[in-house]
Amino acid sequence: MPKKVWLLVIGTFINITGSSLLWPLNTIYMHDHLGQSLSVAGFVLMINAGATVIGNLIGGKLFDKIGGYKTIMLGIFITVFSLIGITLMHGWPHYVWFLTIMGFGSGIVIPVMFALVGTVWPEGGRKGFNAIYLAQNLGVAVGPAIGGPIAGKSFDYLFVSNLALYIIFLSIAAISYRNLNPKLANEKKSEQIGELQPSKRSFYSLIILCSGFLLAWIAYSQWPTTLSTYIQQMDISLNEYSLLWTINGLLIIMLQPIISPIVRKYEHKIKAQLVFGMIVMMCSFIVIIVAKDFKMFAVAMVILTIGEIFVWPAVPTIANMLAPKGKEGSYQGIVNSIGSIGRMIGPFIGGMIVDSFSITVLMLFLCVMFIIAIIPCLLYDRPMKGAWHANNSDNSIQ
Numbered sequence: 001m002p003k004k005v006w007l008l009v010i011g012t013f014i015n016i017t018g019s020s021l022l023w024p025l026n027t028i029y030m031h032d033h034l035g036q037s038l039s040v041a042g043f044v045l046m047i048n049a050g051a052t053v054i055g056n057l058i059g060g061k062l063f064d065k066i067g068g069y070k071t072i073m074l075g076i077f078i079t080v081f082s083l084i085g086i087t088l089m090h091g092w093p094h095y096v097w098f099l100t101i102m103g104f105g106s107g108i109v110i111p112v113m114f115a116l117v118g119t120v121w122p123e124g125g126r127k128g129f130n131a132i133y134l135a136q137n138l139g140v141a142v143g144p145a146i147g148g149p150i151a152g153k154s155f156d157y158l159f160v161s162n163l164a165l166y167i168i169f170l171s172i173a174a175i176s177y178r179n180l181n182p183k184l185a186n187e188k189k190s191e192q193i194g195e196l197q198p199s200k201r202s203f204y205s206l207i208i209l210c211s212g213f214l215l216a217w218i219a220y221s222q223w224p225t226t227l228s229t230y231i232q233q234m235d236i237s238l239n240e241y242s243l244l245w246t247i248n249g250l251l252i253i254m255l256q257p258i259i260s261p262i263v264r265k266y267e268h269k270i271k272a273q274l275v276f277g278m279i280v281m282m283c284s285f286i287v288i289i290v291a292k293d294f295k296m297f298a299v300a301m302v303i304l305t306i307g308e309i310f311v312w313p314a315v316p317t318i319a320n321m322l323a324p325k326g327k328e329g330s331y332q333g334i335v336n337s338i339g340s341i342g343r344m345i346g347p348f349i350g351g352m353i354v355d356s357f358s359i360t361v362l363m364l365f366l367c368v369m370f371i372i373a374i375i376p377c378l379l380y381d382r383p384m385k386g387a388w389h390a391n392n393s394d395n396s397i398q
Helices: 003-020 023-033 038-066 068-088 094-120 126-153 155-176 187-193 199-220 226-233 238-254 256-265 270-290 294-311 314-322 328-356 359-379 382-390
Strands: none
Touching: 003 094, 003 126, 003 155, 023 038, 023 094, 023 126, 023 155, 023 226, 023 238, 038 068, 038 094, 038 226, 038 328, 068 094, 068 155, 094 126, 094 314, 094 328, 126 155, 126 238, 126 256, 126 314, 199 270, 199 294, 199 314, 199 328, 199 359, 199 382, 226 238, 226 328, 226 359, 238 256, 238 294, 256 294, 270 294, 270 314, 270 359, 294 314, 314 328, 328 359
């Protein structure tokens, strides 16, 4: 990969490591330390994700208007401000205020990272987005691995550690990202999509794709929220729960030698990758229904991880291919905002279902959602059919 991409990968790793120290433990902290119900905790995380949605959309727009460097610096400054506040005041309701600000700041940064990798290395195709995805998940592996033991001693130490990592990220971005200039001539995209691509058609395709992406994220968001509390009720320790996320991140890295050849072989069949990944992810929630110990939850996490490897990098890749020139940031902002909406309403929906019914009912509900999510994965390219046929390139994102 080019040096510019490596800089983005390193920044993403540090950024996600910092945020993943806290995000799997938010529900536990509010439930066990602040005395709030699962429904209230889910509602707070919904507010946090709502702020992230706004940040995603603003970050994508700002990328197109003022460039990646200024937008990233703005997002990091806002996040650091919120972390200073949460480190000093993390009682109720201060925790909610600063968590919301943190969601907005981090929401600005994330789509810019994806947009940058697509514009500074357009010839890389899915490889650039996969590199950012791997960096995110390596951060997810490292963050909970050290976050669980730190929280076991004191959540105060956790907040300080999170702040320290974001300050490191701020330093790297300030020094290294100033000269990350996008390539203006995106010939690769022209070959894939065609110059006759209408903006409305590409936008409609993106929205259809994002509807399935939304349902998948609603389901996935149960793991760090409602399932985190349920797993501890099964006499599984906080450290063991954090280990599940370490398994998730490490497995994504370890499976790359196996998955990468498959992805390359079916590079022009991203639709098939999406459908396969959705089915596999659904199977993980079936396993949870019968899970009674750590080993079974670990099996469920392994299955979930295999599925997400095929789904998560594919969506921003397709968004970049669909985006008209000059709209890369906006399209990545939409994709990331949809994921944030899933994380916003997912915990609230999950908490309400568990509080009113049971974890089994929730798992069955999520399986139905995955079945529904497969439909837009099969149909998202319908609005683009005319443009692709006109340019003899309709097999590019099948």
